[in-house]
Amino acid sequence: MFLEVNSLVKKYMSGETEFLALNNLSFGMQSGEIGVILGPSGSGKSTLMNIIGGLENATSGSVKIQENEIVGLNSKALGLYRRNFVGFVFQFYNLIPNLTIRENIEVCSHLGKDPLNINHLIEKVGLKGHEDKFPSQLSGGQQQRVAIARALIKNPKLLLCDEPTGALDYKTSKEVLELFEEINQNYHTTIIMITHNDAIKYMAHRIISIKDGQIRSNKVNEHRLMAHDIDW
Amino acid sequence: MNFKRIWREFKDHLLKNISFILLVMISIMIIVGFNRAMDSYITAANNLHKDYHVENGQFRIYGSLTKKQELSMERRFHITIEENKNVDYELDDTHTLRIICADKEMNQVAIISGAPLSSEQEVILDPKFAAENHYEIGDEIILYDNTFHIVGYGISPDYVNTLKNLSDFLSSPQTFGVAYLTASGFEKIDNTDTKTTLYSYQGDSYNISRLRDYLDDRTQLLDFREKDSNSRIQAVFDDANGPKQMSVIIGVLLVIIVAFIISISIRSTIRAESQTIGILYAQGFNKNELMRYYIMLPSLLVLIGSLLGYGVGMVISRPLLFIEEAQYSLPYVELIDSWYLIAVGMVLPMGIALLITTLSLSQALNKTPLSLLNGNHSNNKVSKIEKIFTFKSFNFFTKFRLKDIVRERGSVIALLFGVLLSMAILCTAAYTRDSCYKYVADLEKNVPFTYVYTFIDQKDLNKYSKKGEQTALRNIKIDVKGSKKSLMIQGITPHSQFFKIPGIHSLKNNEVLVAPCLITKFGLRIGDRLTLIDDVENKTYNVMIKGISSYDYGQYLYTNIKTYNHIFNIHKQSYNALVTNQPIDIAEEKVSSTMNKSEMINGIKNLLTMVNIMADILLIGAVGILMTVVYMLMRMIIDKAKINISMVKIFGFTPDEVSKMYLKGNFVILIAGFIFALPAGYMITKMLYDSIMANMQQYILPYIKLSSILGAFIIMSLSYMGTCALLKRNLDHVLLTEALKNRE
Ligand SMILES: Nc1ncnc2c1ncn2[C@@H]1O[C@H](COP(=O)(O)OP(=O)(O)OP(=O)(O)O)[C@@H](O)[C@H]1O
Ligand SMILES: [Mg+2]
Numbered sequence: 016m017f018l019e020v021n022s023l024v025k026k027y028m029s030g031e032t033e034f035l036a037l038n039n040l041s042f043g044m045q046s047g048e049i050g051v052i053l054g055p056s057g058s059g060k061s062t063l064m065n066i067i068g069g070l071e072n073a074t075s076g077s078v079k080i081q082e083n084e085i086v087g088l089n090s091k092a093l094g095l096y097r098r099n100f101v102g103f104v105f106q107f108y109n110l111i112p113n114l115t116i117r118e119n120i121e122v123c124s125h126l127g128k129d130p131l132n133i134n135h136l137i138e139k140v141g142l143k144g145h146e147d148k149f150p151s152q153l154s155g156g157q158q159q160r161v162a163i164a165r166a167l168i169k170n171p172k173l174l175l176c177d178e179p180t181g182a183l184d185y186k187t188s189k190e191v192l193e194l195f196e197e198i199n200q201n202y203h204t205t206i207i208m209i210t211h212n213d214a215i216k217y218m219a220h221r222i223i224s225i226k227d228g229q230i231r232s233n234k235v236n237e238h239r240l241m242a243h244d245i246d247w
Numbered sequence: 248m249n250f251k252r253i254w255r256e257f258k259d260h261l262l263k264n265i266s267f268i269l270l271v272m273i274s275i276m277i278i279v280g281f282n283r284a285m286d287s288y289i290t291a292a293n294n295l296h297k298d299y300h301v302e303n304g305q306f307r308i309y310g311s312l313t314k315k316q317e318l319s320m321e322r323r324f325h326i327t328i329e330e331n332k333n334v335d336y337e338l339d340d341t342h343t344l345r346i347i348c349a350d351k352e353m354n355q356v357a358i359i360s361g362a363p364l365s366s367e368q369e370v371i372l373d374p375k376f377a378a379e380n381h382y383e384i385g386d387e388i389i390l391y392d393n394t395f396h397i398v399g400y401g402i403s404p405d406y407v408n409t410l411k412n413l414s415d416f417l418s419s420p421q422t423f424g425v426a427y428l429t430a431s432g433f434e435k436i437d438n439t440d441t442k443t444t445l446y447s448y449q450g451d452s453y454n455i456s457r458l459r460d461y462l463d464d465r466t467q468l469l470d471f472r473e474k475d476s477n478s479r480i481q482a483v484f485d486d487a488n489g490p491k492q493m494s495v496i497i498g499v500l501l502v503i504i505v506a507f508i509i510s511i512s513i514r515s516t517i518r519a520e521s522q523t524i525g526i527l528y529a530q531g532f533n534k535n536e537l538m539r540y541y542i543m544l545p546s547l548l549v550l551i552g553s554l555l556g557y558g559v560g561m562v563i564s565r566p567l568l569f570i571e572e573a574q575y576s577l578p579y580v581e582l583i584d585s586w587y588l589i590a591v592g593m594v595l596p597m598g599i600a601l602l603i604t605t606l607s608l609s610q611a612l613n614k615t616p617l618s619l620l621n622g623n624h625s626n627n628k629v630s631k632i633e634k635i636f637t638f639k640s641f642n643f644f645t646k647f648r649l650k651d652i653v654r655e656r657g658s659v660i661a662l663l664f665g666v667l668l669s670m671a672i673l674c675t676a677a678y679t680r681d682s683c684y685k686y687v688a689d690l691e692k693n694v695p696f697t698y699v700y701t702f703i704d705q706k707d708l709n710k711y712s713k714k715g716e717q718t719a720l721r722n723i724k725i726d727v728k729g730s731k732k733s734l735m736i737q738g739i740t741p742h743s744q745f746f747k748i749p750g751i752h753s754l755k756n757n758e759v760l761v762a763p764c765l766i767t768k769f770g771l772r773i774g775d776r777l778t779l780i781d782d783v784e785n786k787t788y789n790v791m792i793k794g795i796s797s798y799d800y801g802q803y804l805y806t807n808i809k810t811y812n813h814i815f816n817i818h819k820q821s822y823n824a825l826v827t828n829q830p831i832d833i834a835e836e837k838v839s840s841t842m843n844k845s846e847m848i849n850g851i852k853n854l855l856t857m858v859n860i861m862a863d864i865l866l867i868g869a870v871g872i873l874m875t876v877v878y879m880l881m882r883m884i885i886d887k888a889k890i891n892i893s894m895v896k897i898f899g900f901t902p903d904e905v906s907k908m909y910l911k912g913n914f915v916i917l918i919a920g921f922i923f924a925l926p927a928g929y930m931i932t933k934m935l936y937d938s939i940m941a942n943m944q945q946y947i948l949p950y951i952k953l954s955s956i957l958g959a960f961i962i963m964s965l966s967y968m969g970t971c972a973l974l975k976r977n978l979d980h981v982l983l984t985e986a987l988k989n990r991e
Binding site: 061065071105109118151 | 628629633634637643646647650651653654890891894895896897898899900901902983984986987
């Protein structure tokens with residue numbers, strides 16, 4: 016197993032009352048898989064992803080990446096873990112406004128041990144010719160591609176995407192999804208993607224659905240479609 | 248108004264808001280503290296002049312005027328003339344008391360403590376001499392074999408600056424003081440046959456110049472001095488004006504920095520909240536309501552800061568009087584509050600704050616709701632300048648930092664200003680301290696004589712000439728930008744044992760060498776032609792500055808005796824002074840002035856204590872300003888970049904790398920500020936000295952030691968490191984979720 020989540024619990028205190036955002040949740044994923052996480056709003060998707068990505072600590076349970084436990088690590092060790100293992104893509108791109116596209120991507124190339132070739136990657140994500148522009152000069156889809164390139168440049172083993180197409184229209188969404196697919200094939204990056212868009216699950220190797228902080232179902236997708244062929 | 252909201256905003260950025268209040272407080276405190284103290288002191292001195300009838304001037308003649316002459320002159324020039332009776336009594340080898348007859352119309356004695364004179368057995372002492380030499384009220388003192396009871400301490404307007412000689416730099420209460428007796432008491436001791444007589448006068452200036460001409464024609468006039476050029480009377484005003492001017496300049500610059508900070512902070516708040524504003528706007532809030540919403544906090548902070556500053560300024564104004572009280576004697580100084588200080592201390596900062604906030608706000612609020620909603624004015628915009636400076640050739644971290652500096656150029660400029668100002672203050676402290684210490688050290692090293700006696704009568708000089716070396720000295724004035732300044736000109740004998748000035752004996756015609764301090768103080772240059780004015784003789788002479796002398800212990804022009812005679816067109820022997828290594832035994836009234844090296848040095852040593860304290864105050868102020876300004880501005884930059892910081896943390900950059908990206912390199916700004924601060928410190932010090940020593944016959948050259956520059960730099964670096972440690976904590980506290988919440 017590349018990723019093993021076991022009896023994961025995340026408690027939030029809101030005033031006097033406890034709230035279980037994750038309630039004894041377990042699942043696993045193989046290396047090189049695309050996993051799509053589905054679930055209603057407030058079900059704990061982002062919480063789960065933030066814990067897997069080392070942005071937050073769990074209350075109890077275990078998360079192992081390639082046999083390494085990350086629950087209970089201190090913030091310094093978590094930082095190191097994120098640096099070496101994880102790339103993030105969010106719904107909102109959060110690019111650094113005064114850096115050019117190339118520089119925004121470059122920021123993260125200093126993190127990995129063997130970063131990808133930046134020109135190659137820019138070409139791959141379809142931003143050739145835009146390298147010297149600033150984020151405010153790009154469309155939303157283009158900005159999201161910069162964010163993806165930024166997450167990929169250090170060649171992470173795990174790419175976590177929280178509603179990456181949430182702010183994009185149909186056409187650009189599909190382009191972005193095709194990009195993920197390509198990356199998965201070329202670099203064997205394990206990808207976990209949170210989405211509200213049910214159709215996206217068809218391109219996944221594994222479909223996980225969450226409700227009230229618990230796994231409702233965890234299925235391997237037997238009939239994968241290419242991103243190009245899915246429709247909604 | 249929603250005070251809960253304001254309180255929450257205040258709490259959320261507690262340290263930043265407190266620093267801001269502190270900065271406003273320091274600026275107002277400096278302005279109010281110094282101005283209130285110095286204004287009160289000046290007023291007290293003016294009151295003393297008025298209530299105790301200060302003279303308009305004084306003159307000394309050989310012999311004396313008859314009562315009839317006095318009366319006829321008074322009638323003729325519509326003035327009052329009064330003999331100013333005094334005699335110097337040597338208590339021992341080192342202590343001299345000038346005994347003054349206090350039964351006078353002019354320059355009356357103001358009692359500082361104790362009782363006024365009521366009998367001929369009573370004496371009043373000047374408070375500084377009494378304190379230095381432990382004379383208490385009730386003690387007895389023996390003057391010329393008569394016993395007097397000390398009944399009080401007091402001072403007359405003409406001895407507020409208790410100088411022994413008018414050309415002295417500073418008073419030296421350890422060795423010299425004044426004592427006041429009644430007329431009959433004075434008669435008991437004044438058995439000496441004085442050769443010269445001093446008169447004080449009051450009258451208007453047109454008649455005064457006629458009086459001088461009249462005296463010049465009919466008497467042997469030795470000195471004629473209007474009150475403005477009498478440093479015993481005048482120095483206190485020049486001296487109080489120096490710190491006052493300095494405080495206004497520093498205070499105003501601080502207020503400018505404050506204004507800068509307000510505007511930067513408002514702009515970034517508006518930018519960060521542009522979408523919220525857009526929504527409020529779209530829902531029908533009008534500009535004024537929004538304005539009121541955003542104007543509240545900064546106005547409140549400025550109000551609190553200026554109230555505190557005003558209060559603390561009031562409190563420190565009493566101790567600040569010390570700057571003057573260390574040198575001058577005045578009756579109890581009543582602190583006075585003036586309207587203009589209330590205006591400058593409270594209304595001005597509030598006005599500036601309101602103006603700046605309104606301007607910055609209305610600029611932002613003039614945008615349409617839609618463009619605000621779209622985030623067109625949000626933090627994401629990139630300006631033209633940022634597009635120009637690409638910093639392509641730099642390595643990643645440097646490039647990142649440089650781009651951030653360009654982006655935050657407003658804050659960076661304010662930071663530069665703040666560093667410049669605080670470091671200029673620090674350098675001023677170092678300059679004043681170092682130059683005073685150097686002056687003392689140079690005096691010890693460079694004054695080539697132990698005593699110089701200036702004789703009234705040529706015959707006396709001849710009698711004593713074997714005891715030392717003769718020299719020619721004359722007090723003259725030059726015109727500097729419309730005001731007359733006193734100088735000494737000295738003619739030196741060939742093969743002088745004392746004065747070894749390179750090039751002096753080759754001076755011809757009307758050539759002179761000048762002391763270096765004159766070059767700096769009056770802006771003289773080599774090659775300048777000067778017109779020397781002799782007020783006593785009412786004549787002028789011309790000289791040419793040929794070079795700079797190797798001596799620098801006073802405002803002197805040096806030349807050889809032959810040239811000296813040529814300048815003044817003298818054909819007979821012109822020596823009038825004697826330079827010696829040992830004191831000579833001569834009656835006080837036979838010399839018009841005595842210069843004594845050790846007294847010169849002691850006088851200035853008194854200054855050192857004061858300078859040290861002032862330098863310490865400036866040092867603390869400078870460090871305070873530096874730390875608050877650096878902290879606040881850097882904090883604003885960090886707050887603005889919060890999301891980006893959070894983002895790079897998410898990527899896994901270590902805290903060290905994050906601070907490299909957002910903090911490092913600002914030191915360059917500090918170094919730049921420091922480099923400019925050195926000349927600025929020089930200029931402030933010179934301005935201070937120019938004011939304080941405007942009418943003194945001395946000047947201290949601003950000077951700073953290399954080690955002080957180094958020290959200042961180290962202090963700056965340490966303060967910066969301290970501030971950075973605080974800021975690093977702020978960086979570390981930026982949450983990872985900051986970026987997750989962001990919806991842009
Ligand atoms: N910091 C927090 N403090 C308290 N409760 C929190 C916190 N973060 C999340 N929660 C709660 O935990 C639950 C799960 O939140 P989470 O963000 O994981 O939901 P989600 O599945 O990502 O929802 P959405 O699809 O709307 O993004 C929610 O009920 C939320 O209110
Ligand atoms: Mg979510």
